[in-house]
Amino acid sequence: MNNSLPQLPEYDPADNLWDRIEANLQADELFTRLSQELPLHDPNPDLWNSIEANLSVSDTTQIRPLWRDVCVQWVSLAATIALLLVGVWSIWPAETPEKVHIEYATESIKSISDKKSTRPNWPSTTSRTEAFIAKRCAQQKAVCQRPEVHELRKQLTALTLKQQRIEQEREIFGDDPTLLRAQTKLETQRAEVTKELLTLLES
Amino acid sequence: MNTGVFRLARLPTLAVWPTRLLIWLIICTIFEINSYAQSVQVITKIIDKELPYIEHQPVLLTAQKADITIKGWARPTISVRLRLIAKHPDRATAERELAYHQYTLQSVDGQVDLSNRFVIPQSVGKLRSQLKAVYEISLPAKAFLTVTNSFGDINLANLDGNTNVTFDFGKLTLDDIRGKLTIKSDYGDIDGRGLDAILNVKAEKAEITLQDVSGNVTLQTSFGKLTLLPTLTLDALNVDATRTDILVATKRLTDFWFDVTSLGADIRVPENFADQLVKAKNKQTFRYQPSVKKPEIVIQNRYSPIVIQGEKPLVDRR
Numbered sequence: 001m002n003n004s005l006p007q008l009p010e011y012d013p014a015d016n017l018w019d020r021i022e023a024n025l026q027a028d029e030l031f032t033r034l035s036q037e038l039p040l041h042d043p044n045p046d047l048w049n050s051i052e053a054n055l056s057v058s059d060t061t062q063i064r065p066l067w068r069d070v071c072v073q074w075v076s077l078a079a080t081i082a083l084l085l086v087g088v089w090s091i092w093p094a095e096t097p098e099k100v101h102i103e104y105a106t107e108s109i110k111s112i113s114d115k116k117s118t119r120p121n122w123p124s125t126t127s128r129t130e131a132f133i134a135k136r137c138a139q140q141k142a143v144c145q146r147p148e149v150h151e152l153r154k155q156l157t158a159l160t161l162k163q164q165r166i167e168q169e170r171e172i173f174g175d176d177p178t179l180l181r182a183q184t185k186l187e188t189q190r191a192e193v194t195k196e197l198l199t200l201l202e203s
Numbered sequence: 204m205n206t207g208v209f210r211l212a213r214l215p216t217l218a219v220w221p222t223r224l225l226i227w228l229i230i231c232t233i234f235e236i237n238s239y240a241q242s243v244q245v246i247t248k249i250i251d252k253e254l255p256y257i258e259h260q261p262v263l264l265t266a267q268k269a270d271i272t273i274k275g276w277a278r279p280t281i282s283v284r285l286r287l288i289a290k291h292p293d294r295a296t297a298e299r300e301l302a303y304h305q306y307t308l309q310s311v312d313g314q315v316d317l318s319n320r321f322v323i324p325q326s327v328g329k330l331r332s333q334l335k336a337v338y339e340i341s342l343p344a345k346a347f348l349t350v351t352n353s354f355g356d357i358n359l360a361n362l363d364g365n366t367n368v369t370f371d372f373g374k375l376t377l378d379d380i381r382g383k384l385t386i387k388s389d390y391g392d393i394d395g396r397g398l399d400a401i402l403n404v405k406a407e408k409a410e411i412t413l414q415d416v417s418g419n420v421t422l423q424t425s426f427g428k429l430t431l432l433p434t435l436t437l438d439a440l441n442v443d444a445t446r447t448d449i450l451v452a453t454k455r456l457t458d459f460w461f462d463v464t465s466l467g468a469d470i471r472v473p474e475n476f477a478d479q480l481v482k483a484k485n486k487q488t489f490r491y492q493p494s495v496k497k498p499e500i501v502i503q504n505r506y507s508p509i510v511i512q513g514e515k516p517l518v519d520r521r
Contacts, residue, residue, distance in 0.1 A: 098252035098308060105245040107290065148467060148506050151445065155426065158407075162390065169354070172321070174329050178268065178354040182372040185390060189408055189426070 129194050130156070136201045143201060152197040159190050244294040246301050248287040252308045254315055256281050256343050265318040266352040269336040275344030275361035281315060283308050284339040291332035300332040345382070381418075399436065416440075433459065437498040444504040451500060456491070456513025460499040463489040467506045473513050 133153070137144035144150070166183050173179060256262075256279050264271065285308065289301035306319040319336045335355075342348065345364040350357060352370045359366065360378040368375060369387040377384070377395035380402075386393065388406040396414040404411065408426040417436040422429065425445040432452050433440055437459070442449065453459060456476060463470055470487045472480055481488045489511065492499075502509060 098250050100248065100250050103247045103249060104294075105247070107243045107245050109243055151506075155446075172323060172330060173268070173334065174331065176268075176333055176354075178335075178373070182354060182390065185372070185408075189390075193426075 133197060133201065149197065149200050152193055152200070155193050156190070156197065159186055159193065162186055243290045243292055244297045246289050246297045248301060248304065250285045250306065250308065252283045254281045254283070254310050255279065256315070256346065259347060260313060260315060261347045261349065262315040262342060263317065264338070264348070264350045266336065266338065266355065267320055268334065269319060269338055269352055269355045271338045271350065271352060271355065272358040273340045273342065273348070275363060276341050277344065279343060281340065281342040283317060285319065286337040287319065288335045288337065289332045297332050300330055300334060304334060304336065433498065433500065439498065440500045442502040446507045447504060448507050449502060449504055449509040450512065452512040456511065457493070458497060460497045461489055461491040461511065462499065463502045463509055463511065465504050465509050468504065468508045470509045470511070472511045
């Protein structure tokens, strides 16, 4: 830093710089002194009158209220309509956005044995029964052509289809109580139909 | 019997209480573990929605594995609370599988669509949780309503519009229904009371009980059971059945006209009406039509018995 100072370039101030500064200072001092020495003048007594006279001329200009051109009835009508619209909009039945929340709870299982499906090995029994019925029908065609036998056999087929559907559902939903109940119902029906069919065929 | 806890008495007095405490602690812990293993985490996603109802707008509810309660009310809105439930002993599993529930509750193209379904990725295979949906719906009593469901119970109450229900398995409960009601049931039971409607039922393998039934009733049933308790305000009752056990229980048999035909099975009537029962080889008919016009009950059944009761309380048939 000290070494760099001598390297800076040198400038000479303007010749009349000090005179200018002195003149500025003197002018300030002179203005303060002179402003105190200024004379006081009273205003002309009829000045306000002349101003007022000028003002009275401007009185002739008319001041128009902004609302005068717009009919009051129309304004009130528009306001009423606007209010009505707001009212209708506010009570108009609108689809409310749905509210979603999640609840957690704990439930105790009634009994584990519930889960074990009451499934007697029906596929094997069924196929055996069906084989028996088919054999019987082949032997006694006349019996099987009776409408009630025909109807029962049709029912048995329908029950098998329903049973398959439940099996499919159980492939997805597992040991679901509703599906198990449905299955039990089908099995009961099946047992009833089979029993009736066998009775008819035996007779 | 000098075993187990009883031996504690021989321990030094100071040791008895800590030992008992320890035994209790062990018992409690075992219980705790047991009860934990037997408890199921139930996670329920609850969706509440209100939809405006415009007159004659059809409302379609397409449900799967759902329990449904629908009530008619006087307000011009449809209020729906849908619960989507997943149950599994492990909370994380239940939470993951809850996401397989999908639903729609919206008003589109002038009809209200309410539905739920299960969307399960192929990779998942068999579900581990028990999934179920529960609807609670209130709608204008006069609504045009169509409901389909399988594997769940349906409750309808206070309806006075045009209602269509198609379901299989589960049970349909009807309470105070007017207007028009059409039901198609496959293996689904029906339990109704306070019905005064144009009622059309087509059912297969269903147990049907209709109490205090009036209006115009047409039933087509195959297999199952049918129990009917008509009231005096009945217009007409028509049953066309196959292999359906039928019971008609009246307070007074003479309040109605009967035209009952059975093929290949018996008709049973109170003894004092036995004269009107005609038995042919394979066919029985019971006709009771006194001169004064009464509500008419027409029944045809094949291969299953029909029982007509009067002046006696309904016997339990199960």
